[in-house]
Amino acid sequence: MRTEGGIPPHDGMSAGPRKRFVKKRRPVSAADLAKEIRTGSRLALAKGITLLESRSPEDRKDSQELLLGLLPDSGNSVRIGITGVPGAGKSTFIESFGLMLAEAGHKVAVLAIDPSSTVTGGSILGDKTRMEELSRHPNAFIRPSPSSGTLGGVHRKTRETMLLCEAAGYDVILIETVGVGQSETAVRGMADFFLLLVLTGAGDELQGVKKGIMELADGIIVHKADGDNVTPAKRTAREYKQFLRMLQPATPGWQTTVHPVSSFAGTGLEDVWETILGFRDSMSVSGEWDKRRREQLKAWFRQSIEDRLIESFYASEGRKNEVERLEGKILDGRLTVTAAVEELFRG
């Protein structure tokens, strides 16, 4: 494989050994791997996810076969999306919340959507110092955010990883938003229940809450409600409750809840979990639970089609330059938008 211009690929050094490894595991068929994943083997699950993330056409084919085989076993979990204002302590919350559930016998998977990783190539969840205790728990499975690819690609990998985890018996999926941009919408689009972590001191303005995020939340956690902060956190929770009465709920028929929580002291965590179970029960009765999942699936499909169209359109360097050239002329008042679009699609 060669990139344009003859420059060797970035990971050229490792191509050899990796290929051998791939060859070694090739004899394991998708059906066999699916069987192993169903038994709950963490090794098989990790293998399956690696397959999903591979960009080789052959692996992609295998991974779709694997996924299709596991679809009937997926879906039996509570999918909890988690976002927060900067400094809200998301990792600490996930560690404590996840440990509480894992100790109670739940199987907990932690995934992440990180659109910023498409730019930096980095993976914040890959940082090994985070969620140290949870990551060692036999009932927990932590998967770093896919570290590269387009936003659509990262989104796809996280969704498919979630399905694989469910097939492996994980009944609580925590999907964390990482980085900036559209990760909240992406996570909302794959979660049953969406949690927003905030800090005390809402007062005059909801400190750091991005525009429109409040409307996505089914539950709000006022975090770090410990020590001297207990009383302010309770006051902030009241303020949020008042504020939320003015908004339409994120889920029809559900009034967004507010919870003071201390991950440090372990207080409020059970309350959050019971609320989520209550949500699942009443939404299952009303039919909203299944309806949302079906709508999410449809939206994922429609969005994937649009992403694919837009990606292929901008795939060529020449096309990108052409769009920028036309944009410059539009901004200078030398071309109309309509004429620019017609020029693009005629060419």
Place this chain on the structure above:
Amino acid sequence: MRTEGGIPPHDGMSAGPRKRFVKKRRPVSAADLAKEIRTGSRLALAKGITLLESRSPEDRKDSQELLLGLLPDSGNSVRIGITGVPGAGKSTFIESFGLMLAEAGHKVAVLAIDPSSTVTGGSILGDKTRMEELSRHPNAFIRPSPSSGTLGGVHRKTRETMLLCEAAGYDVILIETVGVGQSETAVRGMADFFLLLVLTGAGDELQGVKKGIMELADGIIVHKADGDNVTPAKRTAREYKQFLRMLQPATPGWQTTVHPVSSFAGTGLEDVWETILGFRDSMSVSGEWDKRRREQLKAWFRQSIEDRLIESFYASEGRKNEVERLEGKILDGRLTVTAAVEELFRG
């Protein structure tokens, strides 16, 4: 022209006469029409807009030439977007507000974005009983929403009509949202200042305000603040002000304002206009005014490209059926989203 399946087009009856009319006005070149529009001729302006709305390839070419010629004369207006909760009395407000400005010597154009018209083929603003007095004023120009076409098409026509009105000397453009759906976002994307009309009785919940709309507003009008309603309207205004302090402003550096207004009694209208002028002045100084307009232009271009891609993709009946067939298989758990997308783009 014949539609697929040999069914004559809906407007087949009028095709003949219309064609003759088009032929008669053909000798007027785009340059001549531009000249007439610049003089402020309402007839020429109406002709220009009809040209913009025409679907014939020749007219489209002419209309783009016309628009390009008028671009240097456009932009000198305050573009005010107006939306409201159901029953808020948008038309009554536009009538009173527009009349006040027209009487003061401003030239006022009223346009509308109505995505629902793409479905119904109807045009709410076309209803002649609305804004009767304003429509007869020599300084006012009211244009019904383009009555058909895709959302992207309606959006384009309204934006281009706005530019033509500006070139004809209209210095206040009121762009009304009509119908449901994405019209607010579309209008926000072409307005300098965005007004939201609400009613008294916000109290426990912002009555009828759609999710995320509050965050788009630069100014909120508590309408029908007359008679017994004056005191409740003032109280509602205070409640909104308090609520708004919790939100990030729609425009950086601008705190969203709240105005009790009675279109019936004519109170509060001047206050709204002075606020908009103050907004323009301070945003011009900060550079936010021009920055927003440039960003709107860029976003319009990028969105037009995406709309075009998606429209062409779904243009064929066969493609639409194929997508629905695959969607059905996905919802039944017999196909993965990724495999469905690959199948679509392979075929």
